[in-house]
Amino acid sequence: MARDYEALARTIVELVGGEDNVKSVTHCITRLRFTLNDEKKAQTEKLNQTEGVISVLVAAGQYQIVIGNHVTDVYDALPKVSNIQLGGEVEDEAGGSIVNRAIQLISGIFMPMLPAMSAAGLLKAFVIMANSFGWLAAESTTYQLLYAIGDGVFYFMPVFLARTAAKKFKCNDWTAMAIAVALCYPTLSTLFSAGDPVDLFGIPVTLISYTSSVIPIIFAVYAQSWIEKGLNKVVPDILKGLIVPVVTLVVATALTLYIIGPVTDFIGGLIANGLVSLLEVAPLPAGFLIGLLWPCLIIFGMHWAFIPIIQMNIGMLGYDVILPITVGTNFAMGFAVLAIFLKTKNTELKELAGAAAISALLAGITEPAIYGAVLKYKRPFVIAIVSCGICGAIAATFGLHQPALMTTSLITIPAIIGSVGMEDVIALAVASVLTFVGTLTFGFNDDMILENN
Incomplete structure (x- = not known):
């Protein structure tokens, strides 16, 4: 199999314009x-026709x-067939769109820690589910230790984000x-809880409260980058x-x-409370639009x-309101390709759709479904996003909250029931059936x- 991946990697390098065209x-x-x-210089049409490539987009x-x-x-085969260095970061293009640069920045900071966040979020949801169903008492040390394992990533979120932000x-x-x-540091948390006046110099x-926070540390590291650059210009090398x-x-x-902390906390509070208020005032249209x-x-x-x-919502409010609304996405895409799998007589498409359905419904990975079939044939995509909108409207109407990030799939439905509620399963079931x-x-x-x- 490694030889096949190396052949595909070699073809990809050639069709993106060669290794000299890769930053x-x-x-x-x-x-x-x-x-x-x-x-x-990239040959997009040929890449789209390459076996092993599902789709190409800019x-x-x-x-x-x-x-x-x-x-x-x-990805691992790329350096074996070329001189391309993996994981390298490049300076943002000066002429790049602000939106594109912001998305690149955010994805670059959060993407490396996504596996840890997903794993911890899933464990946390299962622990909450076990407690909700009466299988595990909150007073038991097993519950407390498992909850600590699941919540630790989120509690110390600033530490993880600091490292990835520093790289960006x-x-x-x-x-x-x-x-x-x-x-x-615990002393800060203690002072925060006490509410007494605090001064520095x-x-x-x-x-x-900086634990579980997101925005303050990103801006703090950005400030650090400028402070470091300034000091490196004036401090003698020996010191x-x-x-x-x-x-x-x-x-x-x-x-x-x-x-940085107080200002970003204030802005974050406005955003978090604004979202909650919007969904309280107009749950049906807001939920439908977000889901769609x-x-x-x-x-x-x-x-x-x-x-x-x-993540800011989870840190400040203890829950998020967006995740329950978007719960139908993976299921809608999975059931769309499952329908294509059952209906098509084309052997190649049947194989692709079957694998994509398994990926979406069991692993919560939708890209093979979206790019391999659903988006390509347009009508299934329109049906799926409208169904997701209806799912979002239902979830928003119920006023559902989710305590942690986690992958949504058939495997995680018990965790969704325990941590969010049966109403969210009803919403995703509607999206799936439609x-x-x-x-x-x-x-x-x-x-x-x-x-x-």
Whole structure:
């Protein structure tokens, strides 16, 4: 199998314009994400026809090649067939769109820790479910230890984000993590809980809770990057190893305590409470719109822009209101390709649709379904996103909350029931049935294969 992946990697390198045309390459769960010197040199049509490539799209300033579940194998094969260095970061293009650059920044910060967040979120949801069903008492040490394992990633979220943000802002990641650890130090939490006046160097400090927070540490590391650059220009080389880290640590942390933390906490509170208020005032249209647009955002990678908001909601409110609304996406796409699998007589499409259905419904990975069949034949996609909108409207009407990030799939339905509620399962079931029946009856036929080839 390794030889096959190397052959595919070699073909991809050739068709993106050769290794000299590649600035950097990273990957997510299903996509190779290239930053190219000249996107015009890439042979997109040939790549789309290449066996092993599901689809190609240009989004968020990246040339993205959708591979599917074997993306890691192809990614690891790239340096074996070329001189391309994996995981390299490049400077943002000065002329790039602000939206694209923001999405690249957010995805670059959050994507590396997505596996840990998903695993921890799923464990946390299962522990909450076990307690809700009476299987595990909250007073038991087993519950407390398992909850700590699941919640630890989220509690110390600033530490993880500090490292990934430092890589994006090109500053010392250990200093960034030191800032994050200082902000999460128990003494700060104790002072925050006490509510007594606090000052640093005689200047009053408005303390907030930094554990589980998202936005403050990102801005803190951004400030750190500028402080480091400034100090490196003026501090003699012989003293840099001592002076730069300590001054950066003190100044960046103090700046966060004085300004960055309180300001971002205030803005975050407005966003979190604004979303909750919107869904309370107009749950039906707001839920429908969010549910409808979520699959469209996934296509262009723009859903990453909502990850900080979701995690911020969880950190500030103890729950998120977006996740329950978007719960139908994976199921709608999975049941759309399942319907195509059952209806088509085309052997190649049947094989692709079957694998994509398993990936979406059991693993919660929808890209093979979206790019391999659902989006390609258009009508199934329209049916799926409308069904997702209806799912979102139902979930929003019930006023559902989700306590942690987790993958949604058939396997995690018990966790959804225990941590969110049976109402969310009803919402995703509606999306699944509507998509499956709609695609099976009028959303797809084999004539579409010829029309789209």
